[in-house]
Amino acid sequence: MRSMNLLIDASLPLLVDCRLLFSYKKETLYANHLNKMNPILRSIHDFISLLYPKLCLACSDNLPPFDELICLKCQYQLPKTGYHLTKENPFTEKFWGRVPIQTGASMYYFTVGSRMQQLIHQLKYEHKPEIGYKLGKLYGLQLKKQPHFQHIDAVVPVPLHPKKRHIRGYNQAEAFGDGLAEGLEVSHYPNALYRKVFTETQTKKSREERLENVFQAFAVAQADRLKGQHILLVDDVLTTGATLEACATKILEIEGAKVSLATIAIASD
Numbered sequence: 435m436r437s438m439n440l441l442i443d444a445s446l447p448l449l450v451d452c453r454l455l456f457s458y459k460k461e462t463l464y465a466n467h468l469n470k471m472n473p474i475l476r477s478i479h480d481f482i483s484l485l486y487p488k489l490c491l492a493c494s495d496n497l498p499p500f501d502e503l504i505c506l507k508c509q510y511q512l513p514k515t516g517y518h519l520t521k522e523n524p525f526t527e528k529f530w531g532r533v534p535i536q537t538g539a540s541m542y543y544f545t546v547g548s549r550m551q552q553l554i555h556q557l558k559y560e561h562k563p564e565i566g567y568k569l570g571k572l573y574g575l576q577l578k579k580q581p582h583f584q585h586i587d588a589v590v591p592v593p594l595h596p597k598k599r600h601i602r603g604y605n606q607a608e609a610f611g612d613g614l615a616e617g618l619e620v621s622h623y624p625n626a627l628y629r630k631v632f633t634e635t636q637t638k639k640s641r642e643e644r645l646e647n648v649f650q651a652f653a654v655a656q657a658d659r660l661k662g663q664h665i666l667l668v669d670d671v672l673t674t675g676a677t678l679e680a681c682a683t684k685i686l687e688i689e690g691a692k693v694s695l696a697t698i699a700i701a702s703d
């Protein structure tokens with residue numbers, strides 16, 4: 435046991451050095467870096483992985499030391515949209531003629547059976563709000579570099595139905611918003627909007643009635659905070675956009691408020 439501890443003590447600084455070596459453009463280098471690694475470092479890496487077999491939440495492979503939740507290979511390979519690079523893009527086009535937003539973007543494409551679907555599933559149903567936070571922080575740092583996202587004052591998540599929130603224990607959009615606000619270095623108002631409680635079932639209603647219900651479902655709780663602010667309204671996955679449209683419309687009723695949108699993923703049509 436003593437010799438094992440000594441080996442770990444001796445190997446950690448080497449691994450840290452190795453990490454620094456590969457931290458430069460690490461996303462592009464990572465795919466090949468294990469193969470290029472010095473054999474001694476590689477053995478130490480494998481040995482430590484055996485002791486702490488944490489798994490990547492996207493691909494279920496062993497998570498390399500120092501990677502958190504999602505391996506760098508997955509972070510590199512998950513299908514990025516790049517929508518945030520332009521003010522007008524396929525995401526913002528979905529809202530044309532519906533609600534006047536400043537800009538908007540999704541981080542990734544969402545397709546059935548993909549690693550992205552696995553991540554979203556765990557974020558929503560397997561008590562992993564940390565996935566939302568991590569992706570939010572990563573995206574916030576990227577959005578901050580774009581001129582059209584630099585005037586955001588605060589992040590507001592789409593609220594979850596109180597019953598769902600109670601069962602789940604958290605709001606996944608809020609976890610994403612929390613990370614985004616930190617990456618963008620702006621305020622986060624998780625309780626600015628709320629969802630009204632409906633008792634009647636939605637299933638027997640027509641499509642129009644359900645849509646109308648979505649518009650009636652949300653209300654602003656903290657109008658004073660949002661007055662004159664440019665709000666980044668966030669949700670997990672963009673599908674029809676009805677929820678984001680309803681929430682954005684409510685925020686835009688507040689004097690001087692502007693709205694941009696962001697989601698973790700966008701469902702393909």
Ligand SMILES: [Zn+2]
Nearest residue numbers: 490493505508
């Ligand atoms: Zn992975």
